[in-house]
Amino acid sequence: MSAAADDQFYREYILDHYKNPRNYGRLEHPDITHEEDNPLCGDVVGMDFRVEDGVISDIRFHGRGCAISQASASLLTERLKGLSLDEAKKINKDDVLGELGIDISPARIKCALLSLKVLKVGAYGLAGDDEE
Amino acid sequence: MTMAIAGRAQGALPNQPLDVAAIRKDFPIFETGIAYLDSANTSQRPKQVTGAMLEYFEKFNSNIHRAAYRIAEEATVRYEATREKVRAFINAASTKEIVYTRGTTESINLVAYAWGRKNIAQGDLIVLTILDHHSNIVPWQILAAERGAHIEYVDIDEKGELRQDQFADLLQRGPKLVAFNLVSNAMGTINPARDMVAAAKKAGATVLVDGAQSTPHQPVDVRALGCDFYAFSGHKMLGPTGAGILYGRRELLEAMDPFMAGGDMIKTVRIEGTTYHDLPWKFEAGTQAIAEVIGLGAAVDYLSALGMDAVRAHELEITEYAYEALSDVEGLTLYGPPPSRRAGVVSFALEGIHPHDLATIADRDQVCLRAGHHCAMPLMTRLGVAATARASFYVYTQKEEVDRLVGSIKEAQRIFA
């Protein structure tokens, strides 16, 4: 039996974000929109941002893929809403992984960080550096 | 240095039903408790194979073809002995037709480069299939782009089998090259290769068969098959990584220029020019994967001792068992043809659970399961999925491992319910 280990990995709130994603959908006429995929597993995450006076006033994400990629995107949108762009810029890989709060194997790191890549590449036009 | 029985599984007689319990004793990795369901990706390797390699390292480690001392002669003999084993294993006419490569990918690239650049011209047609592995697509795409040739892909029907009507139509257009896999790694489909090769040859095409998934799992006879080139990898057939084979019909290989140039592939080098070595060494430049090739020879011995008919029969039994068991799981979609027309590969999807999540949960149960696009993205696109989960079997696979997979699937469904 491995249920304990599984449940540790697929924690209730991660499954909840996967099954009931927050801020899911599209914005009409977003100020910023960007999508990234992870061809290896077929995960896709896209985000639409509304920015007013330098603050993210609204945000939606869309996509498909594994629980980790989608839950991570859902969690990130919750965190981003209401943040200034400058604050959002400071979010890094450790923040995202910390929020997930689980041990992620090297093979799944890309899933977990796909939404961060969308944020960085899309919203800030930074080069798409692979966060590994 | 006796190795006469190195490849023989204990007590095995060719083509008797496999004694899986005895076979598993040859694979120390199973002592770890894993259920290994990813042999289509890479197989496990028995002690006979690692032992043959270790013996080289510990007793006659040296370079081949170049030195006059005794251990180097021993190394050369062992290295070259694999060629005859492989020749017999696939029933090629001559060892001159057996070229060592790093694997299927290199074999196909060799043909695309050394045959393709000489023979594919502007406007030529290359026929591939939607079932092909990236390694039998991308080299041809590069060649086609360079030459102004174009590529057509044979589609599949709803059972996951190649549309032979469409293949026949494409042959009418006189393709220069036809290349396809005998067995699909993503769905397990066994293609009617003999008929396809015969039709393609009749249409005047040169034919390459990707044997990466067929050679390890069923009897192969390249002369009966009738193809011009046949490629496969040692690491999927109990051998080590880094050693594979290109079979090519002698007259084609003779007419080809080298793929890579350097040491060992030459006869004489003068400042004014160079003459190349005879077949097959013309295609083997530089210091080779000596231990790996010796290991591959031991793997061929091991499989030959089991008998490839028995190997196929065992895998069919496991595949039928898995097919039944998985068919009973609610919300599970199986891809591809029924067990009798597929190799030991079962590709599937679970409703509401991404294959990677399933693989992660299975991993907690020490069940090694592949999730992804299986290097067949055109096929995934055709199926309308991003990825599938895949279980694949081999000589050492037990029904109990399939049961463990079903257990992991149920566990995933519980977690995701």
Ligand SMILES: Cc1ncc(COP(=O)(O)O)c(C=O)c1O
């Ligand atoms: C059908 C098929 N062709 C080609 C390959 C490539 O083999 P290798 O990676 O050993 O070169 C594979 C391996 O996955 C395969 O399954």
